[in-house]
Amino acid sequence: MAGNSFGKQFRITTWGESHGPAIGVVIDGCPAGVKISEEAIQAQLDRRRPGQSYISTKRSEPDRAEIMSGVYEGITTGAPIHILIKNRNADSKAYDNIINVFRPGHADYTYTRKYGHRDHRGGGRASARETACRVAGGAVAREFLSGKGIDVFAHVIQIADVHAKDFDRQVIEANDVRCADADAAKIMIDKILDARKNQDSVGGVIEIRAEGVPAGLGEPVFDKFNADLAHALMSVNAVKGVEIGAGFAVASRYGSENNDQMRIENGKPVFISNNSGGVDGGITNGNSIVARIAVKPTPSILKEQKTIDNDNKETTIKVEGRHDPCVLPRAVPVAEAMTLVTIADHLLRDRSAQA
Amino acid sequence: MAGNSFGKQFRITTWGESHGPAIGVVIDGCPAGVKISEEAIQAQLDRRRPGQSYISTKRSEPDRAEIMSGVYEGITTGAPIHILIKNRNADSKAYDNIINVFRPGHADYTYTRKYGHRDHRGGGRASARETACRVAGGAVAREFLSGKGIDVFAHVIQIADVHAKDFDRQVIEANDVRCADADAAKIMIDKILDARKNQDSVGGVIEIRAEGVPAGLGEPVFDKFNADLAHALMSVNAVKGVEIGAGFAVASRYGSENNDQMRIENGKPVFISNNSGGVDGGITNGNSIVARIAVKPTPSILKEQKTIDNDNKETTIKVEGRHDPCVLPRAVPVAEAMTLVTIADHLLRDRSAQA
């Protein structure tokens, strides 16, 4: 129990169901003295908001962030920051047919087995709507970290069998799929629209990068920076894989290829390569943090699927309602948020490293 | 700070350096009433022990487990279990040349940046020798879980570009590389020996499976079973990627391919496939748990590499000493241990799920 918090020094606790009156996040441990711009937080929520483009769900939620505590005269006080987001456009009737039927690939069956009693409406607590709270928490972390020169961003590098081949950061937010390769983005969008037309959905890969992270973050041996980051990212709905730096590619490499050798440049240590993804021995080395996550295709599809019901009877289901045929574009700010919280947490924890 | 523990209800805390007098683990939260066989714990340590085969390091450590508390008349009492493992065969002289020089791919540079003062001998706290403590902790979890019908094992499925194609569980412990495909194992061993001959090292992939895990384990939304497992596995030295079920393969799939549909068999719910790896919505679904980790090639290689020293001067290094040219065979019991601890922890946490 009590698994709704993440972080030790900088800690977010989220609450709320998809079709309840609201959802929210408590950010505990944000240091005092951080300027908080409500617009900056809203801007992040807008990136995750449903209904933002024609390839996302049509549920129309303004996702308005209300800061209810912890900020006085625009500056954090060290007290917990609570951000509330009201649910405005829930349509619970669309879920009446799944009161007793388990949707494949969803948490319906497992929540029932674990808790006995469950709120089925819109997926209840298991809904990806909860990730709006993560984005709000991450936005506060971002305000704190930007003051330290740390910059985190993510982008889609694969949808179905389409891979990004180019990288132009300016392009990421300029296309609906959040890909840094404008040409690939167009093909990716076609893949997504095709999937929707076929009553189906598609998966993909997101890459996360953090620049300006100082050397020294991460606590050996279990709270390694990469271990906490893997925890953070794997906790995001639909994520089935996490890799750091060269990731699974290390499997087929020799040590002499994979080690990041060092030299001095302008009097400062630099790494000649970045296969480590900015982490050696679980501690950041000053290089860019690079991670990637595999995101599964949305399990909610209109195609008929075999399943069972509460009474252990076989049945079939076509999942109706308003669903994204591909969750990756909206998962980009969520992946950033979890990375931001992880960095903020470790930045504070690292302050205890030396006497 | 304080990152040397893993688990909330079933918690392991490890201590010790590669070349100190000993290393050890405190297991806190193991329920009372579990029969502990010292032989069973030793058997697991023997699987991780250095010098066990001609493809592993020649450091000869008996790795004798001494249970010092928490067990009375062979049965756990609920008190913390401390297991001590003495270091017998440390050779610190071999490390004299790295007092001031950072080995590429190691934690030498990051520990220095974080802590200022470091024990360089054998890698100090960052040494993979620490994983012996994890294996001891996992062995206690195994004793607890085997009483619940839970069985965890791992095996090497890739070394360099060689992939296992067959699966015979009986074969795993019968070859030095711990591969379930006896034919592939031979080629893998050749790859490892070649690497050593070339003063180099190789990486690979390990798969972990857990059978008999009941539905319901995992705490939404941040302490999802897969999130904690990713944390656990990514904290193991040299791991650069973790995936659950279909893992990164989900990226190029359609939802209709990837969803695990259900039916009733002998009156019980079963999944027609297992792309989820036994976890839906962060909670185990009763299916086999399947995870895989990418393990990088050993960074300690004899080949000359560019690096820098404590005084920010460029230099080169050939890492001597007794190193495994491939750590995967010995990482198999470590991966199992982390999985066992994760399951034990969540089994206990799940006891609070219903009133």
Next chain:
Amino acid sequence: MAGNSFGKQFRITTWGESHGPAIGVVIDGCPAGVKISEEAIQAQLDRRRPGQSYISTKRSEPDRAEIMSGVYEGITTGAPIHILIKNRNADSKAYDNIINVFRPGHADYTYTRKYGHRDHRGGGRASARETACRVAGGAVAREFLSGKGIDVFAHVIQIADVHAKDFDRQVIEANDVRCADADAAKIMIDKILDARKNQDSVGGVIEIRAEGVPAGLGEPVFDKFNADLAHALMSVNAVKGVEIGAGFAVASRYGSENNDQMRIENGKPVFISNNSGGVDGGITNGNSIVARIAVKPTPSILKEQKTIDNDNKETTIKVEGRHDPCVLPRAVPVAEAMTLVTIADHLLRDRSAQA
């Protein structure tokens, strides 16, 4: 940082300032299947509510509890329960004169030293208004525990030099001071009114009792039941002492007087006395839990006091505004709440004691 949570398995996290838009509590870890009556929660808040009698502050707050998550069709789902309480009657102008002046006995000076930036209005985060959230969290714990036959109540046993001599549980909620001795209650109330007339305030002692707590709760050696309870109670504003069972009286006793001897009654073990307050070796023994807390006189008094300001200049202050001349009557439900949360937490933790 991150100190706004209490409990490990049953955990409350509170947020909010005295003069912000609202305050709230997230209850994480309440098992699924507990019936939650909104009226029962409101009834507890009403007991702590300001303005409830002529001896309490005149700030008029309805303290309406809004359950925003975690409860579906009146029953907990295992998801976090968020309860929001709006602030309606804040009067920030009364605090303008303390923007730069530190009130003696308050947190003004220490918050300024710790955080640099502070919300002075109504005491901000340090206001006892925060305890409404504890009462709401405790009310949920009460619903869970009443299903297990556990009953927790508290009462005032001392105000200034007036001690309760009689005990009639029925009388507690029938007088404004919440004393189980109706005659003493009258004298206590006179003491409080006298203090107010004299621009002063008074302190006292509250006793907390828990009946029906099973033997076995408490985790050695640091999370002893009494250690966690002391933590919980000492965290309540104005509490300066906590004792269990005979408490400080043990100092002048002999072991033969103080030990609780045992006998068998109706086939069951019973203790002949209860000097332990229901806890031996940090674990509940099945006897009634008995604890007492010393509560200091309200620091906000109209009498002139010496103090300093933000610029390290000496000054004097008369603390105006609407304050209780004695906080004990309203602290009774808070003390119960912290005890309820502690018991709920340990009841769940104890489920891991045996294999």
Next chain:
Amino acid sequence: MAGNSFGKQFRITTWGESHGPAIGVVIDGCPAGVKISEEAIQAQLDRRRPGQSYISTKRSEPDRAEIMSGVYEGITTGAPIHILIKNRNADSKAYDNIINVFRPGHADYTYTRKYGHRDHRGGGRASARETACRVAGGAVAREFLSGKGIDVFAHVIQIADVHAKDFDRQVIEANDVRCADADAAKIMIDKILDARKNQDSVGGVIEIRAEGVPAGLGEPVFDKFNADLAHALMSVNAVKGVEIGAGFAVASRYGSENNDQMRIENGKPVFISNNSGGVDGGITNGNSIVARIAVKPTPSILKEQKTIDNDNKETTIKVEGRHDPCVLPRAVPVAEAMTLVTIADHLLRDRSAQA
């Protein structure tokens, strides 16, 4: 479960039973760069050691501290510090008669109820022998804190009905009872010897003081400095009450008497009194920390007492073995240790207070 750790950033985890091969403590989170003198740690253990004077138990234990990790060339590295203390003089036969009989005032009954299976020898895990580990952990905290100008000491202020009336710090360690009043000490010792002669034991009160603690330590609202300190001290065996500053005396005071007013002295803020014990609103205010604990008379007495056995049968018991007739003198360093760990932990946590 998992209650054998204390502290969040500076955390001690203890293990071991009274009659096992050894006991120990893992100190996780001690910053790198602290000089550790093994003699300083031993000196603290010697103050707690059994057999140190004619009023303590005759069990003769050298309590030799072996630092096994985390310190390299006499300086901490940031890695966990493990200190092992071997048990040398256990006499388990003296406990044969309590295998099935519960000693009044001990944890025998409650451990049996909680765990089912227990190590009865010398009290097993519940033995006060465990506190040697706390002293070792506290000694490391002391080394860290003395570098910050923080000084912690404790002394006995009451034994039975004898109260210290004078205070001379030099005297504390010069008498066997550790009282700062040399005359009172003599009477206290007589009280203790009388109790032993009468096959009985006595209780008392210890005062703890910490000088040099900076303003700002403590995390609102649940991890207040005083709340964590109460937790720490109440977790010590035999402690039944904890108070801060004026403590229970506040109950009979007026606010105007109890508030600590402020003035400027030599340009710096000072408090005119210290009724708060150095803590306002849960945060240290720069004044001396003052706390007191009530310690019960040793439950192990030779006088015959009524009790029951494992089979729910009534019986009587005379507790033989080597016991202190009064535990306070040896509890003094334990109380200091818990205070030191609490301060170290909060000193590190406070580093996150401001951006």
